Amino acid sequence: MKYKLLIPALAFALSIPTASAFAQxxxxxxxETGGYYELAYFKVKSGKMGRFREITGMFIQAEADAGNPPPFELFMMTGEWNVVVAFPLTGGIEALAYTRSAQTIRYRTQLERIAGGKPEMAALFQEFGTLIESSQNNIGYLRK
Structure with a gap:
């Protein structure tokens, strides 16, 4: 009977940080990280993966042409998402403070060139949205 009370008390006592832990x-x-990333998860509509890959290829090329670190795609074999795209956040987590960063401006300039103009770039974004059943974004980092 005594042990039934001792075990929870001991677990509680061990969960309280010591003074030396607070000193740190x-x-x-x-x-310290290996970099921050925005992760975009996509569930692509049935029969639309080919066009999805064509357009994401243009997006990745625009990043490279802009001198930005290009994102990379993971094609999933399990789970609810078909594709996960990892976008490096140049400048770290602080990159999220911008509504339009220098990296984004360079990227859009190159994508506009690849698409053939601003209206064509807008149409490309519009079409891309029609290929996606659902999506979700998260932020993460690589351990160093």
Whole structure:
């Protein structure tokens, strides 16, 4: 009977950080990473994967032509998503503070060139949206 009370008390006591653990928290520390990424998960409509890949190929080429680190695609074999695209966040997590970053401006300039003009680029984005059944975005980082 005593042990039934001792085990939860011991678990609680071990979960409380010691003074030495708190001493490490008195200085700000940046997380060391291998880079931050925006992960875009896509469920592509049936029969539309070929065109999806053509358009994402144009997007990736535009990033490369802009001098940006290109995203990479993962074609899923299990789960609800067909494709996951990882976009490197140049400049780290702070890149999310911009509504339009220098990286995005360079990318859009190159995509406009590849598409053949602003109206054609807008039509490409519109078409891309029709190929997707659902999508979701998350932010993550690589461990260093």
């Amino acid at each position: 928290d008195d200085e700000p520390q940046l997380r």
